[in-house]
Amino acid sequence: MLPRTRWRARRPSILLVAAAAATVVGLAGPAAADPSDQPGGTTGVLDSDALDELQRRAAEVQADLLARQGDVVAAQEALTAARDAADQAAAQVADVEGELADHQAVVAEYASALYRDGGGLTPLTLLLSGGSPGEVVAAMGYLEAVDDHAAEVVAAAERQRRAVVAERDRAAAALAQAQERADRVAAEVQALEDAAAAVTSELDAALGDVDRQLAQLQAEQVRVNQETAANWRAYLDELVAAGVAAPPAGQLLDPVAGLPGGLVPVGSVAGGAQAGAAQLPRQPTSLLVLPREVLTAVTTAMDQLGLPYAPGTAGPESFDCGSLVQSAYRAAGTELPSDQAGLFATTRPIAREDVLPGDLVFLGTPEAGLGHVGLALDSRSMLAADARAGAVVVRSLPMDQALLIGRPSLGQRPPEAAPGPTAGALRVECGNTVHPPSFDGTRSWGGYPNGLIPPSALCPIGVGSHSLRCDAAASYRAMDAAFAAAFGTPICITDSYRTYAGQVRLYGQKPALAAVPGTSNHGWGLAVDLCGGIDGFGSPQYRWMVANAGRFGWLHPTWADPGNGREEPWHWEYAGT
Structure with a gap:
């Protein structure tokens, strides 16, 4: 058994009421091991000038990326529109060229027919055919009309082809310009990503030091918890060994009127006796007796x-x-x-x-x-x-x-x-500042920066290496149990807490879609990406989440709903209960 620390009154000379059975010089009771000023290893370990400087640099990169985000999206949209226009123009050229070819084929067939007829129909061949004068006149008018129409059709098709080809050339020029703009923005973003990657490596190293300190503090906290619990059990054993049966609270409310046999009052700083407590007189210290409750x-x-x-x-x-x-x-x-x-x-x-x-x-x-x-x-x-x-x-x-x-x-x-x-x-x-939902400060959760939460400060959710902020993890496990009861399988998950480095990598892969590094809710340990049916609007699993996730503090953000531009059925965020 661990050694016990005696609980002593802050004022050993406290006077007891006249009815006290004995004068006591000390009071023995339970005591905690030396408690930590940083319970569990709090974020005080992050308060260093070096880490603040790294965070400042990361914040500068983040601000630049945010400023460029509009350019990235606009350039991507312009490039997509230019590609669509170029593709459409090319398709139109193909259509009109096909139409021109069809017209030319008809004219060629007409010419071939004339050739097969030995030079074709002419006024002379019509006269030699022996037809009546009326038939000859009518046939000659028909020939003139056919020739005129064929020429007009071919000419019109050619004019349309040239117009469409000109439009195609303009679209191609616009595409080249949009591509140049997109390449320029991509180069600027790449430079910022390189800067983010550079500061990330330093942040990771600093975070490793923080995590080691945090793990040390947590180990110390576990020791304090265990020793305190052992001291409390020892105190309970001491009561039993002394033959004290803890009285109900009602029997300790009026020490002046009387206390259970053998017990005397505990003095109060104001003089007189404290209600709700007693002591068993003995030497060298009296034993504190608390109500059973x-x-x-x-x-x-x-x-x-x-x-x-x-x-x-x-x-x-x-x-x-x-x-x-x-x-x-x-x-x-x-x-x-x-x-x-x-x-x-x-x-x-x-x-x-x-x-x-x-x-x-x-x-x-x-x-x-x-x-x-x-x-x-x-x-x-x-x-x-x-x-x-x-x-x-x-x-x-x-x-x-x-x-x-x-x-x-x-x-x-x-x-x-x-x-x-x-x-x-x-x-x-409960000891922590509650920031409004819109707060985006660098230390909006317990002092930790986005994506730079020490692993020791996160809690596993019981699936692979996935982890979340501890309250979110507890709520996720409860939601997962309810989901499994409904579908027979646990929730399928692909992503949870995302480090700053992970955000940088993802942003490099999808700059127009991914959140700017340092701003993602994944970086707070408050977001998950799910699969197994939840990733499809309208599926039974997705409908279950819509109906039940709120009970556990989880929600589907409005921006990810259908029709809001970034449809992501798989993305869910913890907002508390």
Whole structure:
């Protein structure tokens, strides 16, 4: 068993009420291992001048590519139109030349007939044929008409041919001009792609260093989680060994009126005794006794350590900060709200100096308002589903950011609105700033740049090497299970998180179609490309996604819908739940 760290009151000289059975000089209870200021290895590891400079260079290339994107599309469209016009003109030339050839063949056949008739019909042959004068006159008029018509038909066909040939030449010249423009734009884009590739190699190297640091921090976080859980189990064992049966919360609400046999009150910083807790007097330290409901809640939360953080989820595979607190106390038979604002509104406050395990800690700032909630473990650590860590972790408790410490075992207070953002500040949810959907900053997700998310910060979806942001991965797995129940097979997937380097390569292959490097939702770990029927509008699989994906936070973006210019039935994006 790992060595235990004793929980001690911050003020050993706290006075107990007169009814206390003994004067205590210390209080033993559970304690967390040293918590990290960067729970789970957060993006603080990215805050370096060198990486910022690389990102600045990448952003410059990205801006240039964005500026050229309109030229690329326009040049491609002009080239396509010129090719179509040239092809159409060439087809028209072929048509009129064929028509001219047909007319010429008819005239030639007429000439051949005249030749077969020994020189053909002439006024003299008509007279010698012995016909009446009327017949001769009529025949001579016919011959003149035929000759005139043949000449007109051939001449008209020739004029049409020349006009179409001239049009073909103009189309060919336009095509050559469009091709020259497209080649010029392609050369400019190629130069930018080369610059992007150069900075990408440096970014990849820097990202490798970041990922190694992140993996180290995550390993340290796992150690902290494991030691904290071991300390908690040791505390529970100590209660059993001392013969203490944890009383229900109702028996600890009024220490002055009395406590279960053998227990004495815990002093409060304000003087008197704390409601909702007791202690077993002994030497050298008394043993902290918490209500049965609190022990169950904290134990339940401990069992979730390491599970992914995902906004809007409430277990069993992932949690957000409010749902973790709710599920932990629900296991103890205590119903609480499921969101941080609702919990703040109804939790009865206590003095922050009186904080004990199982108390709720509400963190925030005057500008952003309420931004986090978790379960206290002692005066310097808390257990929470942390958005920055992307997981349920034991993290530091910054008491200077504590807006409120509350004790659920005391019942609920009259609702009081949670403080929100002021002066245009962004909202904070479970420790992470929530950016508006249109935000396109270089660090819009947890501080990571687009396409430069360390592998250790992503979560696998259980298919090959595909990975996504952890909340998106948890939601994808849930959606995949529902899809498999409907169709008997898992979702077919071809693409998920796409690195910056991968975006550069794809842009080089399809500059008019692919997103500019550094702007793709694939680079945030928030987009997938699917197959197996989902890649066809109107298929049963696609219709299922349209009807059900929203339940899991996934949507088909409007720009990819039929009739909007870039029809991509296979592309789906995570927007949260």
